[in-house]
Amino acid sequence: xxxxxxxxxxxxxxxxxxxxxxxxxxxxxxxxxxxxxxxxxxxxxxxxxxxxxxxxxxxxxxxxxxxxxxxxxxxxxxxxxxxxxxxxxxxxxxxxxxxxxxxxxxxxxxxxxxxxxxxxxxxxxxxxxxxxxxxxxxxxxxxxxxxxxxxxxxxxxxxxxxxxxxxxxxxxxxxxxxxxxxxxxxxxxxxxxxxxxxxxxxxxxxxxxxxxxxxxxxxxxxxxxxxxxxxxxxxxxxxxxxxxxxxxxxxxxxxxxxxxxxxxxxxxxxxxxxxxxxxxxxxxxxxxxxxxxxxxxxxxxxxxxxxxxxxxxxxxxxxxxxxxxxxxxxxxxxxxxxxxxxxxxxxxxxxx
Amino acid sequence: xxxxxxxxxxxxxxxxxxxxxxxxxxxxxxxxxxxxxxxxxxxxxxxxxxxxxxxxxxxxxxxxxxxxxxxxxxxxxxxxxxxxxxxxxxxxxxxxxxxxxxxxxxxxxxxxxxxxxxxxxxxxxxxxxxxxxxxxxxxxxxxxxxxxxxxxxxxxxxxxxxxxxxxxxxxxxxxxxxxxxxxxxxxxxxxxxxxxxxxxxxxxxxxxxxxxxxxxxxxxxxxxxxxxxxxxxxxxxxxxxxxxxxxxxxxxxxxxxxxxxxxxxxxxxxxxxxxxxxxxxxxxxxxxxxxxxxxxxxxxxxx
Numbered sequence: 001x002x003x004x005x006x007x008x009x010x011x012x013x014x015x016x017x018x019x020x021x022x023x024x025x026x027x028x029x030x031x032x033x034x035x036x037x038x039x040x041x042x043x044x045x046x047x048x049x050x051x052x053x054x055x056x057x058x059x060x061x062x063x064x065x066x067x068x069x070x071x072x073x074x075x076x077x078x079x080x081x082x083x084x085x086x087x088x089x090x091x092x093x094x095x096x097x098x099x100x101x102x103x104x105x106x107x108x109x110x111x112x113x114x115x116x117x118x119x120x121x122x123x124x125x126x127x128x129x130x131x132x133x134x135x136x137x138x139x140x141x142x143x144x145x146x147x148x149x150x151x152x153x154x155x156x157x158x159x160x161x162x163x164x165x166x167x168x169x170x171x172x173x174x175x176x177x178x179x180x181x182x183x184x185x186x187x188x189x190x191x192x193x194x195x196x197x198x199x200x201x202x203x204x205x206x207x208x209x210x211x212x213x214x215x216x217x218x219x220x221x222x223x224x225x226x227x228x229x230x231x232x233x234x235x236x237x238x239x240x241x242x243x244x245x246x247x248x249x250x251x252x253x254x255x256x257x258x259x260x261x262x263x264x265x266x267x268x269x270x271x272x273x274x275x276x277x278x279x280x281x282x283x284x285x286x287x288x289x290x291x292x293x294x295x296x297x298x299x300x301x302x303x304x305x306x307x308x309x310x311x312x313x314x315x316x317x318x319x320x321x322x323x324x325x326x327x328x329x330x331x332x333x334x335x336x337x338x339x340x341x342x343x344x345x346x347x348x349x350x351x352x
Numbered sequence: 353x354x355x356x357x358x359x360x361x362x363x364x365x366x367x368x369x370x371x372x373x374x375x376x377x378x379x380x381x382x383x384x385x386x387x388x389x390x391x392x393x394x395x396x397x398x399x400x401x402x403x404x405x406x407x408x409x410x411x412x413x414x415x416x417x418x419x420x421x422x423x424x425x426x427x428x429x430x431x432x433x434x435x436x437x438x439x440x441x442x443x444x445x446x447x448x449x450x451x452x453x454x455x456x457x458x459x460x461x462x463x464x465x466x467x468x469x470x471x472x473x474x475x476x477x478x479x480x481x482x483x484x485x486x487x488x489x490x491x492x493x494x495x496x497x498x499x500x501x502x503x504x505x506x507x508x509x510x511x512x513x514x515x516x517x518x519x520x521x522x523x524x525x526x527x528x529x530x531x532x533x534x535x536x537x538x539x540x541x542x543x544x545x546x547x548x549x550x551x552x553x554x555x556x557x558x559x560x561x562x563x564x565x566x567x568x569x570x571x572x573x574x575x576x577x578x579x580x581x582x583x584x585x586x587x588x589x590x591x592x593x594x595x596x597x598x599x600x601x602x603x604x605x606x607x608x609x610x611x612x613x614x615x616x617x618x619x620x621x622x623x624x625x626x627x628x629x630x631x632x633x634x635x636x637x638x639x640x641x642x643x644x645x646x647x648x649x650x651x652x653x654x655x
Contacts, residue, residue, distance in 0.1 A: 074588070328580040
């Protein structure tokens, strides 16, 4: 069976799909999607619990805030200090989670692989919680501990998965389940020890929340999202070959263990960064890559960049719903992504 | 076989525990009467209550203020005022009290506050013939009503009358002072990240009004809504209240970053007030009212 597939791969030498993926096509698709993302960001920043004058807002956005275009100082503050940073954070988080999810799915050859299933999100959550409870509320301790937690969880999963015959995808998923459940218990245990006021904000944070970021953390999240997506997309060809099986990939010249480690570390950085800034926004890493594969095929050279951009669009739209549905009150964005994501996923599964 | 033995043990333990609770009930001399608690439930309570448990810090403060602290046999770990309360056995926190320990303490009544959401074990306690009295106050008058009702159950009516006279005198003194002052628009920041505030059903909304202010979120449904940062800024609050300190420690001690541009922050009108005075609907709520009025209208308190 594997030889048949690899023959086909060598045969087309372009990927697993009938659709030919050329750099030109990738560029066109990604440019179109990116324009779509910019349009969504602009449109969504016109929506919110406060009504801003549309034309003046568009004009101010077009000048990137250099001219107020007649917006009152309050409106300007709402647009540029509250709404836009939140939307950009949503884009960074969505892009990070979707591209990380798509990479895990290729790497583990498991369509259900997701940061949550592998325990990486929980690792980041435990790290964040440790920062909150034991290290005070310093700006940098949270993302730093989330990275650390995600990395430790990744390395533990990776080590646990190493059997005598190497790391099989099945062992990896099992190791992920073990680490996930163990860390979930750790979260429950520490929340029991927390005082009542912290529990409230922590449980809300666990559900995913994009409000309240600082400018520096926003830049950090955006930088990691873009850099991480580029690194992962650069490994797209190796990931394509890895989907044929590790031995075949190795025969075709892929440095399997190096690629696997790089992808694991970069993806866990992406997950750690998004969990630190917004808690657990679920389903993004699962639904977005699947939708992208359904419409664009499963060649990672196009799936990975497209998933990153589509993930950004998905979370920005979901968070706009979270901000506006019951305004001026708010919903956690994680609830919205799950409400959209779960039925969509069931639909996708049934269509197959 | 071993399974069957375990099942038998469990069964006999249940029978025994039922028998025990039945016995303690029949031992209680004196009559019982029916009353309606603040959640509208009809409950049967002993005429004389000598053992009871409080499952909320505000209720613990109330029973000490009316001089019934000696009969308190259980409290939560959050009940840290007055200091004598710390000597009473703790039965867990407000969300997860130990039912076993409550039953072992043989209280006649357990007092519960709606803030703690305890419906789940109300029925379990009642199955053990322990009455559960639920308090539910949404404004200062409601707090005074709770004090009266609890005092009546515990036979401390005259103590409650004295306490209420004092408290009401302090309340009207504050209200007289701020009466002629313009209302200050207040944003009450329950937590900065995520941004929570008080809504229509929060009892603090009433405290702010009495202190000569108006909560900019007074019409929002619910008691503790998560709130949009942009709406909070657009409401242009003139003062921001940060409940912090006390049992909260240093949590919530700075203004949410979105509100740093609000008129309140620009004019330095951000006030930290001891959270224990504000979040516990009890006798110290009047301290909270005085703290609020001093913050909102310092000019009438300067003398």
